[in-house]
Amino acid sequence: MSVAKRVSEEMETDLGDKVGYAIRFEDVTGPNTIIKYMTDGVLLRETLKDADLDKYRVIVMDEAHERSLNTDVLFGILKKVVARRRDFKLIITSATLNADKFSKFFGGVPIFHIPGRTFPVNIMFSKTPCEDYVEAAVKQAMTIHITSGPGDILIFMTGQEEIEATCYALAERMEQLISSSTKTVPKLEILPIYSQLPADLQAKIFQKAEEGARKCIVATNIAETSLTVDGIFYVIDTGYGKMKVDNPRMGMDALQVFPVSRATADQRAGRAGRTGPGTCYRLFTESAYQNEILPNPVPEIQRTNLGNVVLLLKSLRVENLLDFDFMDPPPQENILNSMYQLWVLGALNNVGGLTEIGWKMVEFPLDPTLAKMLLMGEQLGCLDEVLTIVSMLSVPSVFFRPKDRAEESDAAREKFFVPESDHLTLLNVYLQWKSNQYRGDWCNDHFLHVKGLRKAREVRSQLLDILKTLKIPLTSCHMEWDVVRKAICSAYFHNSARLKGVGEYVNCRNGMPCHLHPSSALYGLGYTPDYVVYHELVLTTKEYMQCVTAVDPQWLAEMGPMFFSVKETDTSLLDHKKRQKEEKTAMEEEMEKLRQEQAEAARIEKEKEWEKRAKQQQQVAMPGLKKGATYLRPRKMGL
DNA sequence: GAGCACTGC
Numbered sequence: 308m309s310v311a312k313r314v315s316e317e318m319e320t321d322l323g324d325k326v327g328y329a330i331r332f333e334d335v336t337g338p339n340t341i342i343k344y345m346t347d348g349v350l351l352r353e354t355l356k357d358a359d360l361d362k363y364r365v366i367v368m369d370e371a372h373e374r375s376l377n378t379d380v381l382f383g384i385l386k387k388v389v390a391r392r393r394d395f396k397l398i399i400t401s402a403t404l405n406a407d408k409f410s411k412f413f414g415g416v417p418i419f420h421i422p423g424r425t426f427p428v429n430i431m432f433s434k435t436p437c438e439d440y441v442e443a444a445v446k447q448a449m450t451i452h453i454t455s456g457p458g459d460i461l462i463f464m465t466g467q468e469e470i471e472a473t474c475y476a477l478a479e480r481m482e483q484l485i486s487s488s489t490k491t492v493p494k495l496e497i498l499p500i501y502s503q504l505p506a507d508l509q510a511k512i513f514q515k516a517e518e519g520a521r522k523c524i525v526a527t528n529i530a531e532t533s534l535t536v537d538g539i540f541y542v543i544d545t546g547y548g549k550m551k552v553d554n555p556r557m558g559m560d561a562l563q564v565f566p567v568s569r570a571t572a573d574q575r576a577g578r579a580g581r582t583g584p585g586t587c588y589r590l591f592t593e594s595a596y597q598n599e600i601l602p603n604p605v606p607e608i609q610r611t612n613l614g615n616v617v618l619l620l621k622s623l624r625v626e627n628l629l630d631f632d633f634m635d636p637p638p639q640e641n642i643l644n645s646m647y648q649l650w651v652l653g654a655l656n657n658v659g660g661l662t663e664i665g666w667k668m669v670e671f672p673l674d675p676t677l678a679k680m681l682l683m684g685e686q687l688g689c690l691d692e693v694l695t696i697v698s699m700l701s702v703p704s705v706f707f708r709p710k711d712r713a714e715e716s717d718a719a720r721e722k723f724f725v726p727e728s729d730h731l732t733l734l735n736v737y738l739q740w741k742s743n744q745y746r747g748d749w750c751n752d753h754f755l756h757v758k759g760l761r762k763a764r765e766v767r768s769q770l771l772d773i774l775k776t777l778k779i780p781l782t783s784c785h786m787e788w789d790v791v792r793k794a795i796c797s798a799y800f801h802n803s804a805r806l807k808g809v810g811e812y813v814n815c816r817n818g819m820p821c822h823l824h825p826s827s828a829l830y831g832l833g834y835t836p837d838y839v840v841y842h843e844l845v846l847t848t849k850e851y852m853q854c855v856t857a858v859d860p861q862w863l864a865e866m867g868p869m870f871f872s873v874k875e876t877d878t879s880l881l882d883h884k885k886r887q888k889e890e891k892t893a894m895e896e897e898m899e900k901l902r903q904e905q906a907e908a909a910r911i912e913k914e915k916e917w918e919k920r921a922k923q924q925q926q927v928a929m930p931g932l933k934k935g936a937t938y939l940r941p942r943k944m945g946l
Numbered sequence: 947g948a949g950c951a952c953t954g955c
């Protein structure tokens with residue numbers, strides 16, 4: 308948006324006239340617009356309406372090296388547009404040196420090199436692998452502060468907990484230094500930054516340090532690309548970052564610490580050279596940089612759930628997804644897995660084409676499961692309620708839990724609990740916020756993130772617009788919460804679990820163990836329901852179900868007959884099962900085979916995963932921290 | 947009785 312604004316000023320027109328922009332919730336363009344700035348997501352959705360992109364003569368894909376999921380899908384689509392249209396030009400800009408790869412993909416097109424505008428950065432490697440990078444980073448920062456010239460410091464850590472530990476240790480070291488020193492010690496402003504940090508605290512990193520003071524920013528990879536701070540002369544890079552990895556075999560996500568790639572390490576180092584020549588201290592060896600880490604990050608498309616991508620490509624009538632021209636194709640197994648999930652949801656028919664439900668699901672900017680929930684809400688007459696739940700699930704958790712007020716915020720959260728359902732708890736939160744005029748101070752009083760709730764409201768209104776264009780009326784079940792639970796159940800029956808022990812469940816389909824999270828509304832219920840469905844399974848210290856709703860097993864049998872049968876002699880259900888069996892097609896049989904293979908693969912994968920984690924991770928008590936405070940650190944570099 | 951890299955539609 309800010310680029311569009313600058314260009315429109317340059318061209319002496321109003322923003323939205325000749326020059327405009329479009330992002331998710333905002334379209335500032337008009338009939339005169341000749342230059343339109345937009346996100347890759349907006350362009351991708353435009354291809355759904357106009358596959359040839361006839362509106363455009365030239366498309367510039369910026370920051371292509373970031374290889375976002377949307378960009379990678381667009382590459383394949385745009386390659387076809389280039390082949391079909393002679394009047395169309397495509398320009399791709401990338402900050403890394405792998406221009407050859409892009410050129411090759413588009414058929415050996417010419418490459419133009421434009422020199423950068425940054426200052427040189429002196430790189431310093433560790434001589435030996437570092438045992439404790441929090442400690443090493445603190446030491447390095449203190450050395451810079453005491454011995455080096457002016458300029459701010461930026462430290463890359465993997466997450467909130469490490470950032471807090473680093474800041475705490477830095478403050479302590481500074482205190483020691485001041486009390487033991489006879490000379491005055493220059494001030495060090497220690498500033499944490501990560502995306503979950505409240506906005507007012509985030510803003511602090513952009514304020515100029517007071518006279519004679521030095522800023523030391525301790526950041527996650529948010530400071531790699533998302534935000535830029537000028538005045539950084541020193542970067543300290545731990546060489547690690549967190550990444551979300553989807554494990555389709557286990558049906559589970561995990562946020563894991565990985566060594567960063569060479570390209571990412573270079574990107575981090577570059578942050579020291581924006582204002583003048585800088586220095587980057589890498590807390591890993593040169594040999595690790597050269598020989599152990601990957602040259603580039605694994606593109607998102609190869610490590611993410613492909614449900615949305617499959618749905619989108621199917622709607623673009625790509626018959627065989629395994630043949631689609633991806634620059635870096637995702638593993639075939641991931642594609643098949645996502646197809647299976649979509650088939651289970653009823654979005655794909657037995658020959659792999661979109662069903663009526665599937666075509667509707669494409670319209671919504673939602674995960675397939677959530678789109679399905681919306682459509683079930685329509686069918687069951689509780690669309691209004693489901694719409695809110697879906698919107699709340701599309702934003703990061705709205706519950707705010709600062710460390711120093713943990714008990715207080717837990718108590719506040721519990722007041723919203725609807726027994727037996729975290730989904731309904733989310734609905735409850737939203738409804739109460741609404742009846743308090745969507746006020747920000749009300750959120751603060753109740754330990755809720757205002758930002759998240761506002762976003763949920765925006766998502767809700769966007770989805771409502773889409774429902775309107777599809778002529779789907781907004782129905783309500785007026786607090787008949789069993790109806791809502793039924794709609795929830797119908798979207799999640801692939802994520803259903805059966806009680807096995809105290810707070811311990813197993814996935815109904817593949818026997819994967821899964822546990823209630825202590826923050827769930829079902830946790831302190833006094834009893835545990837026999838059957839539940841969950842939004843997602845997350846691997847941390849255990850396999851935790853996140854966002855859980857108790858369900859009636861009858862519902863599972865009614866709505867997911869490909870998985871479940873009921874033991875009671877309910878003839879209508881049995882007949883239904885029988886009919887299903889007779890109608891089994893080749894695709895169904897194949898899918899059933901796949902299901903069994905998956906169950907076995909999941910078991911093996913689980914064992915492997917835990918073995919790997921046992922090797923990789925070590926709980927280390929932080930010296931100088933409050934008792935019990937720990938952080939996770941990988942032992943040494945390596946994949 | 948636990949843990950939250952980061953975009954994007």
